[in-house]
Amino acid sequence: MIDFEPWDRLLRQYIDQQGRVDYIAWKKEQPQAIADWLSSQKNLAFKSNSNNLEELALWINLYNAFTISTILERYPIESIRPRILGIPNWLAFLWFFQRRAYYMFGESYSLAKIENSILREKLQEPRIHFAIVCASVGCPLLRSGAYFPEQVIQQLDEDTRRFMNNPEKVRYDMESKTLYCNKILKWYRQDFLKVAPSIPEYIRSYLKTDYPLNASTRISYLDYDWSLNQRISS
Known part of the structure; x- marks a missing residue:
């Protein structure tokens, strides 16, 4: 190995x-x-x-x-x-x-x-x-x-929880009842649906806050940022 x-x-x-x-x-x-x-x-x-x-x-x-x-x-x-x-x-x-x-x-x-x-x-x-x-x-x-x-x-499991609870990747707007998601959850939708009945329910299982998410929750996908994941040295 x-x-x-x-x-x-x-x-x-x-x-x-x-x-x-x-x-x-x-x-x-x-x-x-x-x-x-x-x-x-x-x-x-x-x-x-x-x-x-x-x-x-x-x-x-x-x-x-x-x-x-x-x-x-x-x-x-x-x-x-x-x-x-x-x-x-x-x-x-x-x-x-x-x-x-x-x-x-x-x-x-x-x-x-x-x-x-x-x-x-x-x-x-x-x-x-x-x-x-x-x-x-x-x-x-x-x-x-x-x-x-x-x-x-x-x-x-830690990676998934960190992703789902990062508002830059996933966030829920209570007022509009809209779930905003990173496009990874759209591009690989079929992978997540093998283990959950819907994308909102898959997300809900990892969230720290128990939002009222279900199969009928409205989803809006966020723009994907392709800029380099770099840290500039101080």
Whole structure:
């Protein structure tokens, strides 16, 4: 199994409690640290029949590590969604997720393959949507530490609760009786409906405040912020 301790130390050093990454310091101080860690682990034998908790921790960590390593290579950038003359370059945006640029266990992976084929289809864990991060402000807050098999279910539960109780991601307006949601809850709606009868009821199960949410609650989806999840060093 992969040694996650080097990755854990990097996250604790460069991620703040708001999930923002200090790319400036990371690139200046340890630009090769992720690549070196991944390189030292990539030829390990991976048993696809290992237990689900090991696979969950493994692939969430790898997804986030691959993402951050790509940002560090390209930094400084403002967003993973580049613009040409003010117009979003959607081809470059899709290529960020679709390119099989990450070599591990004798195979090349893309971020899309890890997310869709492994985390969603194979492992069937909807809470991964509040753990894997695409380096954007609209994403879940990046955890300032690695995922470990013996803790991953608790960690995913914490991530989901943090997301649902963050008014920048989810909020309920009592006056208009409208539930405002991050678009992750729209894009991956079918994943959440496998474990809950409706999106409002899925959200309600994680909220600290018991709002009157049910299947008929009006939903309005918030604009997604694609700007980089960076922390500017003081």
